[in-house]
Amino acid sequence: MVPLSYYLVLSAILFACGVAGFLIKRNIITIFMSIELMLNAVNLTFVAFAASLRALSGHVFVFFVMVVAAAEAAVGLAIIIAVFRTRETLNVDRVNLLKL
Amino acid sequence: MSLHLWIIPLLPLAGAAINGLLGKRFPKAVVNAIALGSTATSFLYALWVAVEFFGLPADQIPHIERYATWMTAGTFSAEYGIYLDQLSLVMVLIVTGVGFLIHVYSVGYMEHEGGYYRFFAYLNIFMFFMLTLVLANNYLLMFVGWEGVGLASYLLIGFWFLKDSAANAGKKAFITNRVGDFGFLIALFLLIKHFGNLQYDSVFKALTAYPVETSAGLLTAIGLLMLVGATGKSAQIPLYVWLPDAMEGPTPVSALIHAATMVTAGVYMVARSNAVFNRAPIALMAVAVIGTLTAIFAASIGILQTDIKKVLAYSTISQLGYMFMGCGVAAYGAGIFHLMTHAFFKALLFLSAGAIIHGLGGEQDMRHMGGLRRYMPKTFWCMTIATFTIAGFPPLAAFFSKDEILWKTWASGNRLLWLIGVIAAGMTSFYMFRLWFMTFFGEYREEITADKGHGHDGHNSHGEHGPAAPHESPMIMIVPLMILAVLSIAGGWVGVPAALGGSDHFDHFLDPVFSTYAPASANMQPASAEESGGQHEERGMELLLMGVSVAAAAIGFLGAWYLYYKRTDLPAKMAVAAGGLYTFVLDKYKVDEFYGATIIRPIILISTNVLWKGVDATLIDGALNESARGANDISDGLRHMQSGNIRSYAGWVAFGAAVVIAFMVWNGVR
Numbered sequence: 001m002v003p004l005s006y007y008l009v010l011s012a013i014l015f016a017c018g019v020a021g022f023l024i025k026r027n028i029i030t031i032f033m034s035i036e037l038m039l040n041a042v043n044l045t046f047v048a049f050a051a052s053l054r055a056l057s058g059h060v061f062v063f064f065v066m067v068v069a070a071a072e073a074a075v076g077l078a079i080i081i082a083v084f085r086t087r088e089t090l091n092v093d094r095v096n097l098l099k100l
Numbered sequence: 101m102s103l104h105l106w107i108i109p110l111l112p113l114a115g116a117a118i119n120g121l122l123g124k125r126f127p128k129a130v131v132n133a134i135a136l137g138s139t140a141t142s143f144l145y146a147l148w149v150a151v152e153f154f155g156l157p158a159d160q161i162p163h164i165e166r167y168a169t170w171m172t173a174g175t176f177s178a179e180y181g182i183y184l185d186q187l188s189l190v191m192v193l194i195v196t197g198v199g200f201l202i203h204v205y206s207v208g209y210m211e212h213e214g215g216y217y218r219f220f221a222y223l224n225i226f227m228f229f230m231l232t233l234v235l236a237n238n239y240l241l242m243f244v245g246w247e248g249v250g251l252a253s254y255l256l257i258g259f260w261f262l263k264d265s266a267a268n269a270g271k272k273a274f275i276t277n278r279v280g281d282f283g284f285l286i287a288l289f290l291l292i293k294h295f296g297n298l299q300y301d302s303v304f305k306a307l308t309a310y311p312v313e314t315s316a317g318l319l320t321a322i323g324l325l326m327l328v329g330a331t332g333k334s335a336q337i338p339l340y341v342w343l344p345d346a347m348e349g350p351t352p353v354s355a356l357i358h359a360a361t362m363v364t365a366g367v368y369m370v371a372r373s374n375a376v377f378n379r380a381p382i383a384l385m386a387v388a389v390i391g392t393l394t395a396i397f398a399a400s401i402g403i404l405q406t407d408i409k410k411v412l413a414y415s416t417i418s419q420l421g422y423m424f425m426g427c428g429v430a431a432y433g434a435g436i437f438h439l440m441t442h443a444f445f446k447a448l449l450f451l452s453a454g455a456i457i458h459g460l461g462g463e464q465d466m467r468h469m470g471g472l473r474r475y476m477p478k479t480f481w482c483m484t485i486a487t488f489t490i491a492g493f494p495p496l497a498a499f500f501s502k503d504e505i506l507w508k509t510w511a512s513g514n515r516l517l518w519l520i521g522v523i524a525a526g527m528t529s530f531y532m533f534r535l536w537f538m539t540f541f542g543e544y545r546e547e548i549t550a551d552k553g554h555g556h557d558g559h560n561s562h563g564e565h566g567p568a569a570p571h572e573s574p575m576i577m578i579v580p581l582m583i584l585a586v587l588s589i590a591g592g593w594v595g596v597p598a599a600l601g602g603s604d605h606f607d608h609f610l611d612p613v614f615s616t617y618a619p620a621s622a623n624m625q626p627a628s629a630e631e632s633g634g635q636h637e638e639r640g641m642e643l644l645l646m647g648v649s650v651a652a653a654a655i656g657f658l659g660a661w662y663l664y665y666k667r668t669d670l671p672a673k674m675a676v677a678a679g680g681l682y683t684f685v686l687d688k689y690k691v692d693e694f695y696g697a698t699i700i701r702p703i704i705l706i707s708t709n710v711l712w713k714g715v716d717a718t719l720i721d722g723a724l725n726e727s728a729r730g731a732n733d734i735s736d737g738l739r740h741m742q743s744g745n746i747r748s749y750a751g752w753v754a755f756g757a758a759v760v761i762a763f764m765v766w767n768g769v770r
Binding site for chain 2 (some may be wrong): 019
């Protein structure tokens, strides 16, 4: 049996990758994917704890997160496509109409 | 039995309220009716009260009426109430009577002035406060009147407030009075602390348990502080400086407030507090000394003044000094007697002067007058009576009152004060006859057609008169003069001393006020000493002293006659001969300059450099501005966090999360 800490470390690495990608990248699709990465890093933690503690609620949470992530992907991609159609760019630094 | 005394002060208040609030739209006749009606009714009511008062049994005097509790704070309480005894009755009659006459006179004097309704509203409010002052049954209510007359005085001195000098004179009067009020207030605080309240009857009753203080103690302190208050209101050294400047007001105001009534408030207060002063010989002596010094000091300034109203102002200060002198030798009755006769003859003097100023279209400088007796004979005769009265010739009013004061001073053993008083009496006679000769005798010293555009009184708006010949005033101004002239002649006859075959009726009338709370041990009544032994010898002495003061008056008269009638060239030569001394006295001993240099300049400097530029601008404004600038700077720094750059926000979130995690890890490690 793989110890819990392995999962947690892996999850932390994945999360850090997500954060780094979110902060560094300019392409909105990549940023979007980084967010997914962070969500799934969290999911991994949930299931790891659920399995280790034998508690069902962790599994249930993962399903919720996945559902939300799917919904988010749908809505987010729709927005990205809409943005791209009007502004013809995916660079977030140039999507700054609301900036002061 | 209630006499409903509240009616007396409230009538003028009602008049002031109606005229002051609504009078702008009233025609002059209505304003007159309200102002004169309210004071006349008040006076008539006071007369009726006087008649009733004489019918009261002795044990009901003082007659005290309590209406309501004004305030309660812990064990202290003050009430609205009226205290009517012989003293306040005399004061009420003077205030309402003389006040009414001056109201009548003002109708003629102020006829061509703007702010007519305002003037009468102020006069009425003054009457209200003065009556509150004299009728109150506790010191606190007295203080209300005390401050109120100060306010009315401020308003009336500055009546022509567009003129800088008038506005400044008003402020000077008010501020100088504040200095005195401060002393009076502390005296009241001491009374509250040691007697628990300020009701006359209970304070005086409590005082009877106190012995006479041979060295300085509580009562001496109270007495001296009260004296400070009295010097402010009654224009004594060192706080007299406001009164000559107060002549900026219209002349009826000078007559009413700065001669007949308000300035006597200090004398009244000292007489009212006789229970305190009788037990504090040091304070009483201070009263006498200050009064005497003021009498001669002001008289000497009056000798050289050229402005007719200024002469009268200094003469007022000097006469008030006599009243203090009387009170200061515990002859309160004599002081109040002189207060009464002074109210008559000084009102007469001022109103006559007002008639002259009115008739000359605003001229106040006596050097531009002369020979006026041909132009205004009625005014001349009234002025003559007043001049002879104030100079102290028998059998006119001031002869009896002034000589009673001088005699009581002599009898109390203060021979030096008596001597100064007599010299001051001679000076009084001199400067009054100087005024008389300069205005009424010789030749009129102005071109009849000369343009009098430079009058001081703001009184130049006589469109229909123009710069015509001096003219007599209308009857509405002359009649009050005549009534006052009669009073000036006969007013003293109520107090003819026993030495002249009279019965000293006035003194005996007031006696209960001053003997009820007198200390048991000391015999404070010279009258009883007079009646006991050596009566004959004393009377001879009194007659002799009377002769001396009449002689002093006669010398003053002759001097003035010689210098200002016979040899009119001499004064100028003497002025040159006296040189620096002459200008020193002419500049009123430079007291104003002295106060300016020692008190006002330092206060201005401290206020400007320390309080304004130091405390206010640097400390308070600085703290405020710096904290505002600090907030601004911090906000400016924080503003940059809100860049609108999403990734920087995310970075902050990540950073924050990292900090939280680090904190939790750190906590877990510990």
